[in-house]
Amino acid sequence: MTCEELRDEYGTYALGIAEDPERGEIAEHLARNCSDCVLGVRKAMAMVTAMSGMETSVEPPRDLRGRVIGMVERGRVEQRAKRSFMGFVLPWAACAALAAALLVVVIPSRRPSPDTAKLAQALAILNDPDAKQVTFGETARPSRGKVFVSGAKGVLFIGASLPALAPGKKFEMWVIPAKGNPVPAGTFGREADATAVYLRPGPVQGDAAAMAVTVEPEGGSPQPTTTPFLVMKL
Amino acid sequence: MILTGLLLALEMSGQDDHRVVDQSLVRGLQRKDPAAMAGLYDRFGRIAYSVILSIVRDGAVAEDLVQETFLRAWNRAHTFDAERAAIGPWLLAIARNRAIDHVRSASARMGKNAFELDAHEHPSLFVDMERDVFNSDHARLIRKAIAKLSENQRQVIHLAYYEGLSQSEMADRMGQPLGTVKSWVRGALKLLREEIGEAMAV
Numbered sequence: 001m002t003c004e005e006l007r008d009e010y011g012t013y014a015l016g017i018a019e020d021p022e023r024g025e026i027a028e029h030l031a032r033n034c035s036d037c038v039l040g041v042r043k044a045m046a047m048v049t050a051m052s053g054m055e056t057s058v059e060p061p062r063d064l065r066g067r068v069i070g071m072v073e074r075g076r077v078e079q080r081a082k083r084s085f086m087g088f089v090l091p092w093a094a095c096a097a098l099a100a101a102l103l104v105v106v107i108p109s110r111r112p113s114p115d116t117a118k119l120a121q122a123l124a125i126l127n128d129p130d131a132k133q134v135t136f137g138e139t140a141r142p143s144r145g146k147v148f149v150s151g152a153k154g155v156l157f158i159g160a161s162l163p164a165l166a167p168g169k170k171f172e173m174w175v176i177p178a179k180g181n182p183v184p185a186g187t188f189g190r191e192a193d194a195t196a197v198y199l200r201p202g203p204v205q206g207d208a209a210a211m212a213v214t215v216e217p218e219g220g221s222p223q224p225t226t227t228p229f230l231v232m233k234l
Numbered sequence: 235m236i237l238t239g240l241l242l243a244l245e246m247s248g249q250d251d252h253r254v255v256d257q258s259l260v261r262g263l264q265r266k267d268p269a270a271m272a273g274l275y276d277r278f279g280r281i282a283y284s285v286i287l288s289i290v291r292d293g294a295v296a297e298d299l300v301q302e303t304f305l306r307a308w309n310r311a312h313t314f315d316a317e318r319a320a321i322g323p324w325l326l327a328i329a330r331n332r333a334i335d336h337v338r339s340a341s342a343r344m345g346k347n348a349f350e351l352d353a354h355e356h357p358s359l360f361v362d363m364e365r366d367v368f369n370s371d372h373a374r375l376i377r378k379a380i381a382k383l384s385e386n387q388r389q390v391i392h393l394a395y396y397e398g399l400s401q402s403e404m405a406d407r408m409g410q411p412l413g414t415v416k417s418w419v420r421g422a423l424k425l426l427r428e429e430i431g432e433a434m435a436v
Contacts, residue, residue, distance in 0.1 A: 065279060071308075
């Protein structure tokens with residue numbers, strides 16, 4: 001059959017309800033990378049994806065997340081057990097050496113890399129529907145970037161063209177409440193290319209009305225000692 | 235550093251936030267990093283659970299199928315093109331297929347109308363697809379479009395999406411000629427495409 005004849009069936013194919021001969025014909029066109037059919041079915045697949053919005057979404061049970069992640073973490077544990085068993089059949093000295101090696105090599109490898117752990121925390125902030133975000137530096141200021149503030153999950157700051165830091169100095173983030181003094185929210189440095197990504201996971205203290213960044217001594221200050229070079233009103 | 239690269243890329247290039255985040259998740263899955271699985275669940279767990287539950291109508295079964303869905307994505311992530319393919323729509327296709335598979339087995343409809351659901355999960359079908367087709371604005375659009383369908387059109391879309399009935403099965407179920415059912419299905423899909431196509435680039 002020609003692509004023209006199959007066009008009306010892309011939708012049923014994407015829904016999984018097309019019947020032969022059209023179903024088989026479309027599958028064949030896709031298998032040989034027929035550009036018209038690939039594009040047509042792809043558009044139909046996007047529509048089927050959009051149909052997931054026909055019903056209101058429902059919160060899954062809280063423990064499901066742990067079970068999903070547990071499946072792949074368990075896989076790693078099983079691998080480790082398998083390696084330990086291999087060690088068991090070796091002479092005891094070699095076994096002890098292997099066990100020591102496993103402690104050093106395998107156990108740390110089970111943990112997610114710091115980058116991906118950070119990524120998961122950053123995602124939690126980005127995905128929090130209540131998170132506020134402010135873009136700065138859109139006009140005259142040289143520094144530009146964005147800050148995301150989730151009351152429950154933490155603060156994520158992304159900046160570029162940040163000012164140079166003198167030796168012994170750091171940037172310090174501040175939560176500015178509607179009333180009261182600024183609350184310190186951690187210090188961070190700058191990459192060689194004048195950028196910084198600063199993530200502070202955990203609940204944000206106080207009702208943040210704005211965020212600010214100052215330059216402070218390396219250990220941080222209990223209250224700002226310089227004028228903020230960035231103030232981001234939430 | 236992944237995070238710096240990821241977040242600066244999304245921020246400074248002005249690109250869609252989700253695209254860069256999703257690419258990073260796919261790469262994490264390909265490296266078999268459990269943190270990427272956590273990220274994938276945080277991003278799509280709710281919608282995957284909702285889609286599956288809307289089809290199987292049983293919480294315990296839906297939970298099992300969500301686990302199956304994510305494990306399948308984990309095991310098949312290596313086939314995925316992180317740069318071009320959209321992980322969210324792919325994951326949802328896997329989720330819906332698992333659920334339809336379940337209701338078909340439960341109603342012993344795995345015979346002549348069964349087809350290879352796997353073919354619908356081929357990553358090439360999700361290349362260059364808009365990643366965010368299931369956001370709340372689009373959900374409103376689709377509901378508005380569904381409301382414009384005739385009663386018969388709405389019923390066939392329901393039977394197709396939630397029960398995975400073939401058009402012959404719908405004809406039997408509704409006691410209508412196959413030709414009539416096919417014209418309802420075709421008309422409904424055409425209207426949905428017209429109503430939501432432009433907004434979603436589908």
